[in-house]
């Protein structure tokens with residue numbers, strides 16, 4: 001234990017180590033006394049320690065494949081391209097199915113949440129598939145690494161890493177390496193030797209891949225319900241994802257050597273210049289923008305009829321359950337579309353933004369305090385000023401990170417035609433959600449589930465909110481309780497929570513069908529009222545649209561009018577305005 005001298009209160013200087021030792025000693029004495037009183041024998045405690053794993057080193061990179069998954073196939077393919085662009089061998093673990101869920105139950109711990117079973121079992125299933133395709137088990141263990149996001153909790157997310165290891169061991173893959181994004185130092189590798197270099201290039205490439213995945217994915221969900229040729233959206237989606245995969249793969253990271261050649265080694269502070277150069281390239285280069293314009297043009301080749309009346313369903317819930325597009329949420333997105341809905345999907349960027357926002361919040365809550373430090377007395381203005389400076393400095397950096405992240409995301413939205421939603425302000429979500437769910441209560445989606453329900457209803461963006469909540473999810477169970485207060489407060493809200501599991505699909509689908517029936521009535525009534533107020537028939541609107549082809553373009557930004565939710569209803573007002581009619585509606589301010 002290091003010894004330092006710090007002022008305590010106004011009483012002068014005290015040896016910190018002696019205070020801590022004294023506290024530890026008294027705690028130990030008191031514990032012994034209580035144990036004696038209760039008749040409990042004192043036992044040695046053996047805490048769990050993370051097993052020491054074989055490191056993934058730089059010299060293994062050319063023969064080691066990184067495995068990852070757990071998102072949508074669009075995000076995965078783009079991140080695949082981004083990682084290949086950095087020189088890694090990469091493979092995507094396919095979207096989990098019910099078989100993966102069963103393997104997760106068989107090889108993992110009991111009593112986990114639903115996403116744990118699906119994702120853990122999925123990795124085992126993929127390794128089994130590789131083995132049956134002819135690969136030797138020892139080669140899989142030596143030449144593959146599974147890469148996943150990690151956290152320290154407080155929900156079961158904190159246990160994922162341990163769960164992967166347990167299931168892999170039980171399934172016969174003991175020694176298979178699992179690496180967490182947050183874990184760059186966890187394998188005791190120096191940066192120079194690390195097989196996976198978690199540097200600025202790595203994070204920028206992954207963020208670009210994820211952000212593009214979000215925006216392209218949402219754009220496709222906006223178009224598909226209105227396509228006039230069935231399957232046209234999916235065909236273009238395949239094509240643009242392949243195209244952007246290659247763009248990400250072939251774009252080499254900015255380097256000072258590339259710019260300055262042999263002079264690069266002579267410039268002072270080369271590391272800082274390298275870092276700044278990469279950062280500025282990200283902010284100001286429009287290399288991706290041109291490629292996204294091409295994607296927009298490809299989407300515009302799809303013919304749409306936006307005067308079809310469809311209820312808009314906003315899907316929220318737990319992060320994985322609201323993202324996956326397979327058995328993990330009963331294939332809910334395709335089911336909703338088959339049943340006639342237009343779906344608003346949740347971007348992964350909301351969760352990244354939420355993570356940054358939580359740190360901002362914690363920093364604000366800690367203002368005037370420094371972790372682990374003894375507070376200086378009030379007369380030590382110099383020390384107090386230092387704490388204040390550190391606080392402001394940290395907050396400023398975090399705010400800059402929030403701003404830059406949103407700016408980069410919106411750059412992609414604009415490049416793809418501006419139809420995808422902008423990121424919802426975390427401050428607004430906190431404001432509306434906090435009265436029902438304490439925004440300091442971390443874990444899972446925290447207050448977001450409640451906040452999004454209120455936000456999308458209040459801002460008239462969806463006819464119905466569907467929350468996908470995994471079986472056994474602790475934060476979702478908490479927010480379910482809070483949602484009853486929300487629903488009681490907002491009487492017109494159509495809100496449906498669905499528990500997702502490895503079974504029960506028919507039951508879940510029929511519950512969604514029932515709520516969707518109400519949402520359809522809401523959408524049809526709204527459209528009928530709009531037609532009455534603008535004094536037009538659908539035939540008149542259709543014939544105007546037919547003579548103005550730009551209105552049938554798939555990536556056409558339809559204005560949003562106050563009090564109007566549905567796409568068809570907003571299009572009707574917009575077309576009536578274009579026809580020269582005066583309409584009793586006002587544009588939503590942005």
Ligand code: SF4
Nearest residue numbers: 113155156157444473
């Ligand atoms: S948020 Fe819920 S479902 Fe997701 S990891 Fe945590 S406990 Fe599991």
